[in-house]
Amino acid sequence: MKLPGNGSLMTPPSLTKPGPAATDMAGRRPLWREDFSVHAAEDNYVLRRQFTKFLTLTSAGMLAGNIWIFLRSLFDWPHRQYPQTTVARSSEIAAGGVKLFRYPTENDPCILVRTRAGKLVAYSQKCTHLSCAVYYSAANNRLECPCHEGYFAIETGRVLQGPPPRPLPRIELEQRGEEIVAVGIPAGEHGA
Amino acid sequence: MKALPGPVRARRRTAIDAALALVVILLMTQMWLLTATLESYLGGHRDAALAGMIVSGILFLACFGLYQLVIRLDRAPEPEAEPHGLGPWQI
Numbered sequence: 001m002k003l004p005g006n007g008s009l010m011t012p013p014s015l016t017k018p019g020p021a022a023t024d025m026a027g028r029r030p031l032w033r034e035d036f037s038v039h040a041a042e043d044n045y046v047l048r049r050q051f052t053k054f055l056t057l058t059s060a061g062m063l064a065g066n067i068w069i070f071l072r073s074l075f076d077w078p079h080r081q082y083p084q085t086t087v088a089r090s091s092e093i094a095a096g097g098v099k100l101f102r103y104p105t106e107n108d109p110c111i112l113v114r115t116r117a118g119k120l121v122a123y124s125q126k127c128t129h130l131s132c133a134v135y136y137s138a139a140n141n142r143l144e145c146p147c148h149e150g151y152f153a154i155e156t157g158r159v160l161q162g163p164p165p166r167p168l169p170r171i172e173l174e175q176r177g178e179e180i181v182a183v184g185i186p187a188g189e190h191g192a
Numbered sequence: 193m194k195a196l197p198g199p200v201r202a203r204r205r206t207a208i209d210a211a212l213a214l215v216v217i218l219l220m221t222q223m224w225l226l227t228a229t230l231e232s233y234l235g236g237h238r239d240a241a242l243a244g245m246i247v248s249g250i251l252f253l254a255c256f257g258l259y260q261l262v263i264r265l266d267r268a269p270e271p272e273a274e275p276h277g278l279g280p281w282q283i
């Protein structure tokens with residue numbers, strides 16, 4: 001069908017392939033191209049380039065994360081100095097008893113337990129899965145996390161069951177007369 | 193941007209798509225590496241931090257190189273003719 005003026009109506013070729021089909025059989029640009037000056041093929045290039053740029057920047061972010069972990073491992077640990085804090089009196093806790101305290105900072109909840117065998121042990125109270133507070137189950141003689149049923153051995157803090165990926169960080173204790181003093185966290189057990 | 197002839201454009205886009213796919217794969221590896229390094233650092237394996245950083249750096253450089261390739265392919269001038277049917281790496 002002939003259109004008014006010098007254009008002709010033809011089926012638009014694929015917008016992504018403007019090459020040879022950009023002209024009609026007589027070598028003229030079809031009229032619809034002037035009316036719809038959408039350059040989809042060029043847009044595709046730009047989109048891909050921008051997406052690649054975005055991914056590359058994300059990759060730089062990941063690298064920054066790895067550098068941060070490395071710097072932390074250099075400066076934060078294992079040279080860290082821990083305070084010596086009296087957390088309880090020996091007579092306060094009977095066998096199977098528990099006392100909560102905070103160590104080494106006010107933001108680090110910990111749990112002190114006297115096991116059935118009479119041994120004193122202390123751990124960070126933050127579950128190594130998603131940081132829920134663990135509690136001592138005297139009936140099962142283990143530390144239990146109520147969130148996803150992660151269980152930890154009372155003697156060592158190792159994972160007995162559930163999703164926690166690491167043992168509970170242990171708090172080193174010293175008995176000084178009547179006082180139970182927290183003196184540090186063993187290297188490599190500084191937790192989340 | 194000037195429109196390229198169909199075959200050249202198609203080849204360039206294939207190369208760009210391949211680069212993009214590679215970047216995606218590298219990025220996924222890097223994500224896994226970051227979480228694995230963090231996990232082992234928190235678990236007390238200090239050596240993993242240095243190794244993780246080095247490998248992550250290599251992966252980033254690979255991503256950056258592929259990004260440069262995409263830019264070069266994108267900005268390459270239109271060839272006059274293609275007598276040998278050369279690929280986009282020749283431009």
Ligand code: FES
Nearest residue numbers: 127129130145150
């Ligand atoms: S938070 Fe403790 S098991 Fe998930």
